[in-house]
Amino acid sequence: SAVISQKPSRDICQRGTSLTIQCQVDSQVTMMFWYRQQPGQSLTLIATANQGSEATYESGFVIDKFPISRPNLTFSTLTVSNMSPEDSSIYLCSVEEGTSDHNEQFFGPGTRLTVL
Amino acid sequence: DAKTTQPNSMESNEEEPVHLPCNHSTISGTDYIHWYRQLPSQGPEYVIHGLTSNVNNRMASLAIAEDRKSSTLILHRATLRDAAVYYCILRDVASGNTPLVFGKGTRLSVIA
Numbered sequence: 356s357a358v359i360s361q362k363p364s365r366d367i368c369q370r371g372t373s374l375t376i377q378c379q380v381d382s383q384v385t386m387m388f389w390y391r392q393q394p395g396q397s398l399t400l401i402a403t404a405n406q407g408s409e410a411t412y413e414s415g416f417v418i419d420k421f422p423i424s425r426p427n428l429t430f431s432t433l434t435v436s437n438m439s440p441e442d443s444s445i446y447l448c449s450v451e452e453g454t455s456d457h458n459e460q461f462f463g464p465g466t467r468l469t470v471l
Numbered sequence: 472d473a474k475t476t477q478p479n480s481m482e483s484n485e486e487e488p489v490h491l492p493c494n495h496s497t498i499s500g501t502d503y504i505h506w507y508r509q510l511p512s513q514g515p516e517y518v519i520h521g522l523t524s525n526v527n528n529r530m531a532s533l534a535i536a537e538d539r540k541s542s543t544l545i546l547h548r549a550t551l552r553d554a555a556v557y558y559c560i561l562r563d564v565a566s567g568n569t570p571l572v573f574g575k576g577t578r579l580s581v582i583a
Contacts, residue, residue: 397573
């Protein structure tokens with residue numbers, strides 16, 4: 356199973372600033388995703404990070420606000436730009452591995468972001 | 472992905488069995504039923520999945536109704552460590568590698 360690490364684990368930021376979150380996987384994976392979990396809520400998919408091309412964003416999320424990089428098959432970054440208190444959430448990286456009949460998603464520990 | 476409905480919360484005594492229900496009346500023939508759980512302060516983790524037949528693994532059992540419109544995740548002996556939010560998710564294998572779409576899940580509390 357894939358082992359995922361994220362940096363930073365948590366941060367407190369001022370409004371108007373940006374934070375870049377790193378996601379490192381211990382194996383090469385094709386599919387990598389970024390999720391947001393607002394306080395007390397379930398997970399919401401932000402985007403699929405594609406290696407060698409632009410990320411695919413879900414409805415309600417845009418590249419200017421959440422730029423994503425995917426330079427190789429083991430690493431991705433998510434930037435939360437021009438932050439406001441509404442961006443306070445846990446941001447989780449996820450990858451998919453598996454066989455043809457069962458693909459399992461593995462999740463990182465998350466980055467807890469607080470925006471003041 | 473088709474929608475699932477789960478109770479918001481459930482409570483269980485330690486070392487007793489727990490049955491977590493999930494309704495998915497609009498399930499399609501190519502939807503697999505997946506269960507993930509999220510322990511406090513952690514990312515979600517895979518529990519079990521199935522298509523038509525009941526499934527067992529070291530963590531849990533999955534009972535699937537004959538018409539596939541509902542399923543039940545069974546924890547045979549709940550422990551304090553099983554306190555988590557449990558998500559029932561349908562995944563259409565015909566759609567390829569689409570990411571998981573999470574509903575609100577069921578928050579399970581385990582009482583010592």
